Amino acid sequence: MADRHHLRCRGQGCRIVRSGYAPGSKPIIQGQWNVHSKAQPLRTCIGCRQSAPRSALLRLVRDPEDPQRVVADPRRRLPGRGAWLHPDRACLTQAVKRRAFSRAFRGAVEHAAVDDFFGTAVLAPAGTVTVQAESGSEI
Template identity: 60%
Template sequence: MAHVQQLGNQPLRTCIGCRKKGPRSELLRLVSDTGGSSAVVVDERRRMAGRGAWLHPSEACLALAVKRRAFGRALNGSTGTAAVERRITAGAHAADVPASAVPTVQPESGSEI
């Protein structure tokens, strides 16, 4: 019960890969593409219409979800996971880059000549 009190009123969702529950803020929301294809897309803003599924943004959970064929069951036949794979691998590579290697963008002041 103490674990629930620490999370406050934040909703819990179940990852379709590892089947563990976690706060909504830690998982990616996935939906079927509205274009009539069987593709699965990442709902970055968590606002797209339709049935959603949740996945931890890790390659391990993605592999488990693909192995278990969880996308087709959770999203009514949607199986194209290319967009999800790109999002997760891009996030993993961004975490590998040290902060000192990322260039800092300086705002324009307008007074420089």
């Protein structure tokens, strides 16, 4: 029976507990099969530096068209190196204050698209020069 089970789980990291107590469950009767799957992968938020399941964090990646820009990847499908952030304004502010974006992406990046995703405008840390492009419509 154990062989058939492992053919079904296809090596997904399941383990079978035959008797006794399984972690976090009721006692099992001798001979019953209890299958436990692995826990969800943990990722570290670049803002608050706390570990959380990746389903609770927002993935950020460099924009494929503009490598100097960081964009939010809510579907977690874009290619490239990713960084993880709690979907919380406090963590975003902390990440900007700590300059975590440039550290996580190994180079200078622009995080304005992430600010827009959160609907905020987080100020850059003191001493950082920001240049605004002119629209040409000012008269």
